[in-house]
Amino acid sequence: MSKLVIVGTVAFDAIETPFGKTDKILGGAATFIGLSASHFNVDAAAISIVGGDFPQEYLDILSSKKIDISGIEIVKDGKTFFWSGKYHNDMNTRDTLVTELNVLADFNPVVPNNYLDADVVMLGNLHPIVQLGVLDQMTIKPKLVVLDTMNFWMDCALDDLLNVIKRIDVITINDEEARQLTGEYSLVVAARKIHEMGPKYVVIKKGEHGALLFHDDHMFYAPALPLEEVFDPTGAGDTFAGGFAGYLTKTEDYSFENMKNAVIYGSTLASFCVEKFGTERMINLEKNEVLKRMQQFKQLTQFNIELS
Amino acid sequence: MSKLVIVGTVAFDAIETPFGKTDKILGGAATFIGLSASHFNVDAAAISIVGGDFPQEYLDILSSKKIDISGIEIVKDGKTFFWSGKYHNDMNTRDTLVTELNVLADFNPVVPNNYLDADVVMLGNLHPIVQLGVLDQMTIKPKLVVLDTMNFWMDCALDDLLNVIKRIDVITINDEEARQLTGEYSLVVAARKIHEMGPKYVVIKKGEHGALLFHDDHMFYAPALPLEEVFDPTGAGDTFAGGFAGYLTKTEDYSFENMKNAVIYGSTLASFCVEKFGTERMINLEKNEVLKRMQQFKQLTQFNIELS
Numbered sequence: 261m262s263k264l265v266i267v268g269t270v271a272f273d274a275i276e277t278p279f280g281k282t283d284k285i286l287g288g289a290a291t292f293i294g295l296s297a298s299h300f301n302v303d304a305a306a307i308s309i310v311g312g313d314f315p316q317e318y319l320d321i322l323s324s325k326k327i328d329i330s331g332i333e334i335v336k337d338g339k340t341f342f343w344s345g346k347y348h349n350d351m352n353t354r355d356t357l358v359t360e361l362n363v364l365a366d367f368n369p370v371v372p373n374n375y376l377d378a379d380v381v382m383l384g385n386l387h388p389i390v391q392l393g394v395l396d397q398m399t400i401k402p403k404l405v406v407l408d409t410m411n412f413w414m415d416c417a418l419d420d421l422l423n424v425i426k427r428i429d430v431i432t433i434n435d436e437e438a439r440q441l442t443g444e445y446s447l448v449v450a451a452r453k454i455h456e457m458g459p460k461y462v463v464i465k466k467g468e469h470g471a472l473l474f475h476d477d478h479m480f481y482a483p484a485l486p487l488e489e490v491f492d493p494t495g496a497g498d499t500f501a502g503g504f505a506g507y508l509t510k511t512e513d514y515s516f517e518n519m520k521n522a523v524i525y526g527s528t529l530a531s532f533c534v535e536k537f538g539t540e541r542m543i544n545l546e547k548n549e550v551l552k553r554m555q556q557f558k559q560l561t562q563f564n565i566e567l568s
Numbered sequence: 569m570s571k572l573v574i575v576g577t578v579a580f581d582a583i584e585t586p587f588g589k590t591d592k593i594l595g596g597a598a599t600f601i602g603l604s605a606s607h608f609n610v611d612a613a614a615i616s617i618v619g620g621d622f623p624q625e626y627l628d629i630l631s632s633k634k635i636d637i638s639g640i641e642i643v644k645d646g647k648t649f650f651w652s653g654k655y656h657n658d659m660n661t662r663d664t665l666v667t668e669l670n671v672l673a674d675f676n677p678v679v680p681n682n683y684l685d686a687d688v689v690m691l692g693n694l695h696p697i698v699q700l701g702v703l704d705q706m707t708i709k710p711k712l713v714v715l716d717t718m719n720f721w722m723d724c725a726l727d728d729l730l731n732v733i734k735r736i737d738v739i740t741i742n743d744e745e746a747r748q749l750t751g752e753y754s755l756v757v758a759a760r761k762i763h764e765m766g767p768k769y770v771v772i773k774k775g776e777h778g779a780l781l782f783h784d785d786h787m788f789y790a791p792a793l794p795l796e797e798v799f800d801p802t803g804a805g806d807t808f809a810g811g812f813a814g815y816l817t818k819t820e821d822y823s824f825e826n827m828k829n830a831v832i833y834g835s836t837l838a839s840f841c842v843e844k845f846g847t848e849r850m851i852n853l854e855k856n857e858v859l860k861r862m863q864q865f866k867q868l869t870q871f872n873i874e875l876s
Contacts, residue, residue: 350753445658448796469777472794481791481868486780488756520871554875560789561869563828567862 261303264509265375265402266293267394268384268498269364270308270318270332273538274344277351277492285538286318287343289384289408292495295542296502296529297382298325299550300510305375307331307394309367311338321543331372338363351490352467371397379512382505383407383428384498388420395427404514406430407459408501411437426458429514432501434465447472448479461519463504465497473523475516482523483560485531485553492537496530499542503529528553569611572817573683573710574601575702576692576806577672578616578626578640581846582652585659585800593846594626595651597692597716600803603850604810604837605690606633607858608818613683615639615702617675619646629851638680646671659798660775679705687820690813691715691736692806696728703735712822714738715767716809719745734766737822740809742773755780756787769827771812773805781831783824790831791869793839793861800845804838807850811837836861 273287290306297304305328310319312335322329344358369390371378376399383391385408395405405428413421414437425431431454439445442453451462451474462474468490470483503526508514511521528550535541581595598614605612613636618627620643630637652666677698679686685708691699693716703713713736721729722745733739739762747753750761759770759782770782776798778791811834816822819829836858843849 446794446796446798448794466777469774470791479794479868480871481778481794483778483789483791486754486756486787486789488754490754517872521873524871524873551875554873558873558875560787561871563788563832563869564825565829565832565862565866567859567866 261301262380262509262512263375263378264297264302264304264505265307265371265378265381265394266290266297266304266384266502266505267307267369267382267391268293268386269341270306270310270314271341271343273494274342274358275492275494275537276346278347278349279491280537282537284342286321287494287538288341289386289498291322291539292498292533292542293382293384293502293505294322294327295325295539296499296526296533297506297509298327299503299529299545299547300506302506302509304328304506305331305372305378307369307371309333309335309363311340311363312336314340328372328375331370331375333370335363345494347493351493369394376400378402380404380406380505380509382501383424384501385410388413388417388424391424392420392427395424403512404429404508406432406501406505408432408497409437410434411440414440422457425454428459430461430463431459432463432465432497432504434467434497438464461516463523465500467493467496471500471523471527473519475519478516480516480520480523482527482557484527485557485560487531487534490534493534494538495542496533499533500526500530502526524554524557528557569609570688570817570820571683571686572605572610572612572813573615573679573686573689573702574598574605574612574692574810574813575615575677575690575699576601576694577649578614578618578622579649579651581802582650582666583800583802583845584654586655586657587799588845590845592650594629595802595846596649597694597806599630599847600806600841600850601690601692601810601813602630602635603633603847604807604834604841605814605817606635607811607837607853607855608814610814610817612636612814612817613639613680613686615677615679617641617643617671619648619671620644622648636680636683639678639683641678643671653802655801659801677702684708686710688712688714688813688817690809691732692809693718696721696725696732699732700728700735703732711820712737712816714740714809714813716740716805717745719748722748730765733762736767738769738771739767740771740773740805740812742775742805746772769824771831773808775801775804779808779831779835781824781827783827786824788824788828788831790835792835793865793868795839795842798842801842802846803850804841807841808834808838810834832862832865836865
């Protein structure tokens with residue numbers, strides 16, 4: 261069974277949308293990535309840090325999905341990372357209300373011994389120095405390293421970010437971030453400039469408008485499934501990344517052609533994530549529901565035309 | 569050979585984009601629709617009106633593409649409809665600088681006798697009463713009626729617009745207009761409400777984010793081809809509609825499955841339109857270029873995954 265290492269936050273989120281609001285609930289990049297990747301029966305480990313205030317039942321949820329949590333450090337007298345945000349009416353923009361780093365401020369990730377030879381490393385959104393720290397620990401060069409990041413690190417740790425971008429195979433980034441990172445409005449030109457920074461594969465996430473995969477002169481486009489209602493977009497990007505990395509880990513085929521399928525799986529899983537608050541939908545998601553929605557994706561995008 | 573009737577403006581445009589500006593050049597919905605539909609070797613006629621100031625060479629361009637122009641009325645002592653607009657840096661929004669209706673103010677469309685039995689009618693953006701006037705002239709019910717419209721008519725002639733919407737098969741409309749027409753943010757819900765107004769097929773155009781085709785519970789999504797540079801978006805929506813209607817006219821297959829292909833053809837042709845100012849790219853577009861880009865569309869969207 262192929263091994264997948266996931267690094268990222270395991271956290272409390274408090275979310276407000278036009279449909280309601282939550283108290284502190286389970287959140288964090290590694291959580292969403294892990295729940296999504298768990299659909300592929302890979303040997304996945306989450307590397308993260310939480311405080312003594314973090315409920316055992318949340319950790320049990322990850323374990324129940326067969327995610328190894330021995331790499332999640334528990335700081336007994338510390339507090340768990342907390343993020344709170346409020347979405348605007350269009351659900352495409354949000355305000356961050358609270359960011360409490362807490363134990364994350366001194367996070368020193370340690371990859372468990374039996375994952376130092378993992379096939380795939382998924383670097384969830386975190387300080388690029390932490391992401392680099394994980395890569396440096398791997399005793400065998402991973403077959404694939406996927407990085408997710410965000411504009412925050414471009415603003416305050418650009419040099420570190422560029423250092424980690426040099427060493428990865430795939431970057432997942434949203435459209436505005438791709439534009440910020442390159443100074444280019446056209447996503448085609450932005451992707452080319454990001455290629456030149458290191459990654460052979462560039463995934464640009466466009467939210468409700470889907471995702472683009474770039475590799476040299478090749479492009480692939482996966483739409484987001486048009487939904488009647490987006491209830492809570494939190495974690496959709498991480499869920500996409502988890503599905504993408506999980507599928508590639510399972511299939512052990514890191515070609516562009518297979519990455520197309522990985523993008524479709526990522527989009528499919530993300531389309532569930534937004535249906536309920538936080539991780540709720542992902543925790544209860546069944547395999548047959550995923551298969552059914554993959555069929556919908558095929559119908560949504562596939563056509564049969566004779567060109568002559 | 570199947571017949572296609574195209575109604576819309578034949579006009580002067582003056583365009584300003586971040587890349588430059590033009591004097592008065594050839595424009596108008598019927599012009600772009602006609603140039604696009606001409607790629608399908610159908611028997612197409614344009615119904616419109618121009619003034620005595622309209623150059624014969626512009627009419628000759630349409631004739632050279634085998635578009636019947638006997639339905640384009642020339643008002644010798646009148647002036648041609650003139651639109652001028654300026655695009656913002658993102659190319660997704662624009663300001664209208666000038667709208668001179670001129671001869672369009674008294675346009676009374678007359679369908680030439682040999683097109684009264686046309687198979688397909690493409691109602692380009694115009695006052696809904698003019699669009700209705702064309703439908704009323706048809707002596708045999710067309711096999712397919714496609715309507716393009718815009719928010720302007722929702723603001724100032726909503727009742728007339730709803731009357732024409734009742735009588736058509738396909739509406740093409742952009743995302744913001746679909747939201748305005750229905751008061752629904754979700755495009756899935758908006759499409760359902762538009763279905764209830766009459767059209768069995770709803771095409772929602774999302775500009776650089778592609779187009780969605782809805783029919784009952786079925787959805788199909790065609791991306792826009794990601795481009796290095798969008799030079800001038802003027803006419804892209806009309807070019808899309810012309811490719812859509814032209815392909816369906818040629819194939820005489822008005823099923824949802826075939827409409828998927830029509831959407832892909834429309835998107836392909838629109839991707840050329842934006843490469844140069846006004847009609848320039850469409851006038852010189854060769855068949856082999858279109859075929860090559862259709863292949864690119866296939867590569868962009870098609871994947872091969874086994875679901876089990």
